[in-house]
Amino acid sequence: MAFTLEIxxxxxxxxxxxxxxxxxxxxxxxxxxxxxxxxxxxxIAPGELKVTxxxxxEFLAIDKGFVRIMGDVVAVLTEAAIHIDEINLSAVxxxxxxxxxALEEARLRKDIDPSELQRLEATAxxxxxxxxxxxxxx
Numbered sequence: 571m572a573f574t575l576e577i578x579x580x581x582x583x584x585x586x587x588x589x590x591x592x593x594x595x596x597x598x599x600x601x602x603x604x605x606x607x608x609x610x611x612x613x614i615a616p617g618e619l620k621v622t623x624x625x626x627x628e629f630l631a632i633d634k635g636f637v638r639i640m641g642d643v644v645a646v647l648t649e650a651a652i653h654i655d656e657i658n659l660s661a662v663x664x665x666x667x668x669x670x671x672a673l674e675e676a677r678l679r680k681d682i683d684p685s686e687l688q689r690l691e692a693t694a695x696x697x698x699x700x701x702x703x704x705x706x707x708x
Contacts, residue, residue, distance in 0.1 A: 617631075669694035
């Protein structure tokens with residue numbers, strides 16, 4: 571028996587497939603979802619999401635967000651998501667270094683817009699999550 575996993579980011583649908591099992595990182599710890607799970611809304615923590623689809627495991631790096639489990643649909647709303655196979659480790663390491671540098675510079679400025687600071691923090695956080703996830707699976 572399968573259910574649908576949909577991962578939606580501000581850029582659009584990042585993942586939408588019928589799956590057998592998913593493990594999500596939440597702020598309360600990892601939760602595993604099987605078909606017939608009770609309705610639930612939870613806060614997603616940045617980390618790695620594990621999906622079992624057609625008997626094969628897949629991994630995605632995701633940023634913070636929310637999950638809603640209702641019936642046979644698990645909907646994840648997150649700021650960013652990427653399949654582990656699509657991560658270019660050297661590009662992510664470079665992006666992480668640039669984001670950290672920009673973040674340090676921004677913190678020294680007194681006139682920085684708080685939304686710009688949040689954007690830089692999110693960029694650095696997601697680059698770090700991608701790097702850790704890719705290194706675990708390489």
